[in-house]
Amino acid sequence: xxxxxxxxxxxxxxxxxxxxxxxxxxxxxxxxxxxxxxxxxxxxxxxxxxxxxxxxxxxxxxxxxxxxxxxxxxxxxxxxxxxxxxxxxxxxxxxxxxxxxxxxxxxxxxxxxxxxxxxxxxxxxxxxxxxxxxxxxxxxxxxxxxxxxxxxxxxxxxxxxxxxxxxxxxxxxxxxxxxxxxxxxxxxxxxxxxxxxxxxxxxxxxxxxxxxxxxxxxxxxxxxxxxxxxxxxxxxxxxxxxxxxxxxxxxxxxxxxxxxxxxxxxxxxxxxxxxxxxxxxxxxxxxxxxxxxxxxxxxxxxxxxxxxxxxxxxxxxxxxxxxxxxxxxxxxxxxxxxxxxxxxxxxxxxxxxxxxxxxxxxxx
Numbered sequence: 094x095x096x097x098x099x100x101x102x103x104x105x106x107x108x109x110x111x112x113x114x115x116x117x118x119x120x121x122x123x124x125x126x127x128x129x130x131x132x133x134x135x136x137x138x139x140x141x142x143x144x145x146x147x148x149x150x151x152x153x154x155x156x157x158x159x160x161x162x163x164x165x166x167x168x169x170x171x172x173x174x175x176x177x178x179x180x181x182x183x184x185x186x187x188x189x190x191x192x193x194x195x196x197x198x199x200x201x202x203x204x205x206x207x208x209x210x211x212x213x214x215x216x217x218x219x220x221x222x223x224x225x226x227x228x229x230x231x232x233x234x235x236x237x238x239x240x241x242x243x244x245x246x247x248x249x250x251x252x253x254x255x256x257x258x259x260x261x262x263x264x265x266x267x268x269x270x271x272x273x274x275x276x277x278x279x280x281x282x283x284x285x286x287x288x289x290x291x292x293x294x295x296x297x298x299x300x301x302x303x304x305x306x307x308x309x310x311x312x313x314x315x316x317x318x319x320x321x322x323x324x325x326x327x328x329x330x331x332x333x334x335x336x337x338x339x340x341x342x343x344x345x346x347x348x349x350x351x352x353x354x355x356x357x358x359x360x361x362x363x364x365x366x367x368x369x370x371x372x373x374x375x376x377x378x379x380x381x382x383x384x385x386x387x388x389x390x391x392x393x394x395x396x397x398x399x400x401x402x403x404x405x406x407x408x409x410x411x412x413x414x415x416x417x418x419x420x421x422x423x424x425x426x427x428x429x430x431x432x433x434x435x436x437x438x439x440x441x442x443x444x445x446x447x448x449x450x451x452x453x454x455x456x457x
Contacts, residue, residue: 103324103450104389107268115272118264126156129258133251142250143243147229151176151251154225156259161266161319168218172252175222179208180245182223183230190235201231266319273316274446275386277309277338281345282379288349289372291363296353303346310338326449334449337442344435351428361425371432378439382446389450 114121133152137145155172182204190197204227211220226248233240280302287297317331352362362368 102389103267103326106389107271107387111265111268112272114264115269118269122264125258125261126153129156129254132258133254136254137247137250142247144240144247147244147247148251148254151248152255152258155252155255161264161269161316161323167322171216171219172222172256173249175219176226176245176248176252178219179223179226180230180241180248183227183233184238184241184245186227186231187233187235187238187241194235201227265323266316267323270313270316270320271386273309273313274334274338275383277306277313278379278383278386280306280309281341282376282383284345284349285372285375285379288345289352289362296349299349303342306342310335310342313338324449330445330449334442334445337438337445341435341438341442344431344438348428348431348435351425351431362428368429368432371436375435375439378443382443385446385450 129152130149133148137148142148182200186197186200186204189200205224208220208224208227211217211223214220226245229244229248230241233244284299284302284306287293287302288299314335317328317335320326320331321328352359
């Protein structure tokens with residue numbers, strides 16, 4: 094099993110501080126940049142560095158995106174590599190300018206081409222910093238290597254300070270992912286409770302809630318890579334959770350359509366003991382999974398997974414028992430089949446979440 098270099102405990106319960114930080118991550122990020130800017134300003138003012146605006150500019154550019162812990166180290170190497178490469182290219186350009194301006198422009202054009210070409214690669218941020226540093230360094234007076242070196246040093250200093258401040262209580266992608274997945278499960282349970290309730294006489298409007306659910310699933314997509322780097326969970330497992338979540342949304346929407354297809358079909362669905370048990374078990378499983386993601390204890394979820402497997406078998410028997418029965422409408426038949434599909438997906442999701450929280454099988 095491959096261990097992550099970040100050594101994040103998967104089964105650790107989320108603390109109130111972590112939940113608070115997640116809810117206000119934009120404010121915390123703003124405070125982080127503000128404190129970093131002020132302290133960097135004091136450092137460069139006390140050191141009386143020439144071209145002292147460049148560390149501040151670099152700091153803001155580098156710290157702008159939220160840096161999850163799983164992205165800090167890889168991005169740090171990209172920043173340093175891009176800055177050093179750009180500085181070297183810029184200093185060479187200044188040296189060439191002493192002999193020939195046209196040749197210097199050709200050199201800068203080739204360097205800019207390299208920058209543009211690499212922005213389409215897997216390291217676009219490093220390529221961007223090559224171009225930025227090249228522009229900063231090469232804009233010094235011809236042959237003024239000292240100014241170029243100071244600008245390069247200041248940019249590297251800004252990168253180092255940005256890395257330092259970013260690494261102080263960084264946002265962990267795994268925590269954000271767990272909270273967003275738990276939120277998805279809770280919202281999914283709300284749609285299920287509202288869409289199939291005995292107490293509602295007309296079909297509820299679930300458009301806003303469905304949009305929020307889909308939005309949460311989309312947000313989780315951007316967390317897959319940093320989560321994998323933080324925990325060692327295979328990217329394929331995280332992709333599968335993403336796929337199952339989308340499939341569950343689509344299946345539930347079709348279920349709602351089948352449930353409200355007609356008064357007669359709805360009456361038969363609501364009065365079926367097997368389907369009532371499925372609905373109850375689905376709600377319970379969703380709540381248990383959400384709780385497991387917050388508490389880091391997947392044991393109840395594992396027990397529910399076995400019961401879901403049994404329910405799937407019962408639903409198959411129910412579907413076969415009514416096959417060809419003219420009394421059973423096509424909507425009811427479709428609802429039962431969709432219930433089977435949802436139970437299968439939920440059972441698989443429960444299994445993967447259990448493995449993810451207990452460091453089983455799903456390591457990269």
